Amino acid sequence: MSQPILSVQHLKKYFVVGQTGMLGKRQPITVKAVDGVSFDVFSGETLGLVGESGSGKSTVAYTVVGMYKPTAGKIRFMNTEIGTNDKRPKELQKAIQIVFQDPGSSLNPRQNIKQILEMPLRVHRKDRNRLEMVIYLLEIVGLPPEAMYKYPRMLSGGEKQIIGIARALATNPSLVILDEPTSALDVSVQAKTINLLLELQKQFNLSYLFITHDLSLMRNVASRVAIMYLGKICEIANTADFFRNPLHPYTQMLLSSIPVVSEEEEALRPTKVISRGEIPSPVNIPKGCSFHTRCPFVMPHCSEVDPEFTDMGNGHSVRCHLYPQGG
Amino acid sequence: MSDVTTPLLEIRDLSVNFAVYGGELRVLDGVNLRMFPGERIGLVGETGCGKTTTMKAVLRVLPMPPGRILRGEILFKGRDILKMRDSDLRLVRGQGISMIFQDPTAALNPVFTIGEQMQAVIQSNAQDNNLSLTRQRSWELALTALKDVALADPERLLKSYPIQLSGGMRQRVCIAMALSTNPEILIADEPGTSLDVTIQDQILRLLRDLVESRNMSVILITHTLGVVRELTNRVYVMYAGSIVETAKTKKIFSQPLHPYTQGLIATVPRLTGGGIASGIPGRIPDYRNPPTGCRFHPRCPHVMEICKREKPPLTEIDQDHSVACFLYSSNQKVEQ
Ligand SMILES: Nc1ncnc2c1ncn2[C@@H]1O[C@H](COP(=O)(O)OP(=O)(O)OP(=O)(O)O)[C@@H](O)[C@H]1O
Ligand SMILES: Nc1ncnc2c1ncn2[C@@H]1O[C@H](COP(=O)(O)OP(=O)(O)O)[C@@H](O)[C@H]1O
Ligand code: SF4
Ligand code: SF4
Ligand SMILES: [Mg+2]
Ligand SMILES: [Mg+2]
Numbered sequence: 114m115s116q117p118i119l120s121v122q123h124l125k126k127y128f129v130v131g132q133t134g135m136l137g138k139r140q141p142i143t144v145k146a147v148d149g150v151s152f153d154v155f156s157g158e159t160l161g162l163v164g165e166s167g168s169g170k171s172t173v174a175y176t177v178v179g180m181y182k183p184t185a186g187k188i189r190f191m192n193t194e195i196g197t198n199d200k201r202p203k204e205l206q207k208a209i210q211i212v213f214q215d216p217g218s219s220l221n222p223r224q225n226i227k228q229i230l231e232m233p234l235r236v237h238r239k240d241r242n243r244l245e246m247v248i249y250l251l252e253i254v255g256l257p258p259e260a261m262y263k264y265p266r267m268l269s270g271g272e273k274q275i276i277g278i279a280r281a282l283a284t285n286p287s288l289v290i291l292d293e294p295t296s297a298l299d300v301s302v303q304a305k306t307i308n309l310l311l312e313l314q315k316q317f318n319l320s321y322l323f324i325t326h327d328l329s330l331m332r333n334v335a336s337r338v339a340i341m342y343l344g345k346i347c348e349i350a351n352t353a354d355f356f357r358n359p360l361h362p363y364t365q366m367l368l369s370s371i372p373v374v375s376e377e378e379e380a381l382r383p384t385k386v387i388s389r390g391e392i393p394s395p396v397n398i399p400k401g402c403s404f405h406t407r408c409p410f411v412m413p414h415c416s417e418v419d420p421e422f423t424d425m426g427n428g429h430s431v432r433c434h435l436y437p438q439g440g
Numbered sequence: 441m442s443d444v445t446t447p448l449l450e451i452r453d454l455s456v457n458f459a460v461y462g463g464e465l466r467v468l469d470g471v472n473l474r475m476f477p478g479e480r481i482g483l484v485g486e487t488g489c490g491k492t493t494t495m496k497a498v499l500r501v502l503p504m505p506p507g508r509i510l511r512g513e514i515l516f517k518g519r520d521i522l523k524m525r526d527s528d529l530r531l532v533r534g535q536g537i538s539m540i541f542q543d544p545t546a547a548l549n550p551v552f553t554i555g556e557q558m559q560a561v562i563q564s565n566a567q568d569n570n571l572s573l574t575r576q577r578s579w580e581l582a583l584t585a586l587k588d589v590a591l592a593d594p595e596r597l598l599k600s601y602p603i604q605l606s607g608g609m610r611q612r613v614c615i616a617m618a619l620s621t622n623p624e625i626l627i628a629d630e631p632g633t634s635l636d637v638t639i640q641d642q643i644l645r646l647l648r649d650l651v652e653s654r655n656m657s658v659i660l661i662t663h664t665l666g667v668v669r670e671l672t673n674r675v676y677v678m679y680a681g682s683i684v685e686t687a688k689t690k691k692i693f694s695q696p697l698h699p700y701t702q703g704l705i706a707t708v709p710r711l712t713g714g715g716i717a718s719g720i721p722g723r724i725p726d727y728r729n730p731p732t733g734c735r736f737h738p739r740c741p742h743v744m745e746i747c748k749r750e751k752p753p754l755t756e757i758d759q760d761h762s763v764a765c766f767l768y769s770s771n772q773k774v775e776q
Contacts, residue, residue: 165636301486301704301720302719303707304716304719305719307716333713333714333715367638368711370637370641374710375712388638388639
């Protein structure tokens with residue numbers, strides 16, 4: 114395979130959210146939002162990061178773009194270690210961009226589209242004619258030049274998200290992190306936005322880290338898929354392998370829970386893992402395998418020992434005691 | 441008197457405007473819907489197409505003003521809800537029709553315990569029936585209702601405040617409250633779609649079991665078409681304030697006829713892959729100035745001259761399958 118453009122290793126990000134205990138014996142309450150996550154993103158590919166709310170997807174995203182400093186672990190971008198930089202050099206900020214989950218709140222309501230798109234240009238692209246660039250950016254995302262005089266409140270949810278995409282592309286990045294870019298949109302608007310993203314990826318050879326909770330969507334956009342649960346990855350595989358042969362019990366539970374619209378899709382869903390239980394609080398992650406409270410295949414040692422990754426070949430890895438290493 | 445031939449609920453030509461600064465939003469433009477006992481109906485359509493507005497009108501909870509009902513009838517067992525006296529209306533809302541709202545957080549009052557809120561619902565419904573319940577009795581009924589929705593430790597839950605519950609638990613409490621009066625019709629607005637998929641799946645299975653065991657009739661509002669396919673037996677497709685197609689659920693998915701329904705189904709990402717269809721161009725119209733004729737015409741790939749002038753009526757073109765589109769109205773039936 115080609116060189117990874119992004120390589121994340123044993124990444125941890127903890128947040129202190131409060132204190133417990135009596136005076137003098139105070140213990141910090143820690144949320145282990147990301148707890149030892151490793152993955153690569155290869156040049157030109159789309160890695161899908163899938164998980165339910167609170168699994169740590171956005172925290173991974175914010176740490177990779179440099180909004181958070183990692184608690185531990187390494188982030189390498191084009192062979193340079195970047196995780197430990199206190200302030201990232203401008204070159205790096207340009208190269209890694211993010212599109213946020215909520216298209217509304219990520220745009221400044223007091224700025225018009227022209228001002229919103231000029232902002233990154235002002236910082237990163239002193240060389241070019243800014244007005245020309247704004248028109249060009251609107252053109253590549255399929256909006257007319259007049260759109261630059263509108264304010265965010267005049268745009269639909271889908272159009273706001275498209276402006277978020279145009280803003281991310283303004284610095285000519287090589288890696289774009291998409292944090293649930295369409296989860297606030299209707300299916301028909303989602304379809305348009307996704308197709309635009311796929312076109313732009315080809316046109317500018319972008320690499321995507323695509324975050325979503327929607328596995329059906331992932332099936333159609335990702336080259337590889339990683340599943341997160343409570344701050345850890347439990348399975349990672351090529352998209353085709355992943356859907357043909359999902360291995361982790363949580364993955365199987367996710368897949369069997371998806372409402373589908375055709376019989377062909379129904380046939381693809383595993384039927385043996387019925388969803389049950391609540392997602393535990395990330396303040397109080399179950400010991401051993403964190404999925405053991407909901408797993409139908411739980412074994413006695415699952416609640417004691419956290420499993421390691423087992424390489425099942427062809428880039429398919431799974432972290433579960435049902436698949437012992439070397440077994 | 442309800443038998444299979446009399447509709448339990450019938451909405452006829454319902455039209456609703458909202459007054460806004462500098463004009464009027466012409467939102468509902470003649471909604472027609474019929475529900476027979478035991479039917480499970482899915483009401484689908486893009487954001488803003490008028491699903492919630494329709495159901496709020498049915499429960500007579502539309503804010504008026506700014507809302508205004510221009511014309512139409514909403515018949516519950518043959519009686520027009522829009523013309524009912526308050527006392528009759530309360531009975532309809534109690535045992536006739538219950539609604540589960542989209543956002544379980546907003547539906548529960550944060551300053552009262554779950555028990556206090558459930559008891560209040562149970563007590564007031566008893567009063568509407570000229571019954572009086574002891575506090576002990578209403579507590580027991582609340583407890584049973586929580587057990588019915590498979591909530592563990594219901595005694596403790598009754599003493600909890602909404603904030604102490606997870607989203608999935610709150611949604612179960614809302615279902616328990618809506619069912620505590622044993623309604624004949626349950627209206628569920630996006631139940632569980634704000635929840636994670638493994639939690640949503642549990643809620644939907646619960647809902648299906650309850651509805652089947654009590655033989656309730658259901659209207660399920662959602663834009664997740666997969667949920668509609670798994671939970672309902674009839675679908676109504678709404679676009680910009682009108683029903684544009686209705687058929688048995690199986691038929692809608694295997695043989696959608698209206699160009700809007702076809703576009704909606706085509707854009708759903710499939711677990712089998714194959715990419716995502718490019719979607720329906722454009723968006724829901726501005727209700728201050730909606731398109732003439734067929735409101736879908738500016739977005740329709742098959743638009744004809746007549747579509748811009750006249751509104752296509754909802755017409756039965758096959759057994760149990762009606763569509764509002766000029767492609768099917770004349771004798772030359774156009775193949776898709
Ligand atoms: N700045 C912060 N301070 C404290 N806790 C945080 C912070 N950011 C995230 N968390 C916590 O870390 C956990 C993971 O959060 P994150 O937002 O990354 O999850 P997510 O999978 O993206 O969730 P969602 O899909 O709901 O957006 C959550 O429990 C969250 O409350
Ligand atoms: N109280 C109100 N005042 C003004 N407009 C409203 C009001 N309630 C709903 N609308 C408008 O009616 C249209 C349909 O809304 P709604 O019934 O909520 O659609 P849906 O539930 O399908 O999303 C929208 O354009 C909405 O803005
Ligand atoms: S390690 Fe044990 S509890 Fe965890 S997923 Fe595997 S079988 Fe289930
Ligand atoms: S009536 Fe005309 S515009 Fe409307 S959906 Fe049918 S073909 Fe399209
Ligand atoms: Mg998130
Ligand atoms: Mg609604």
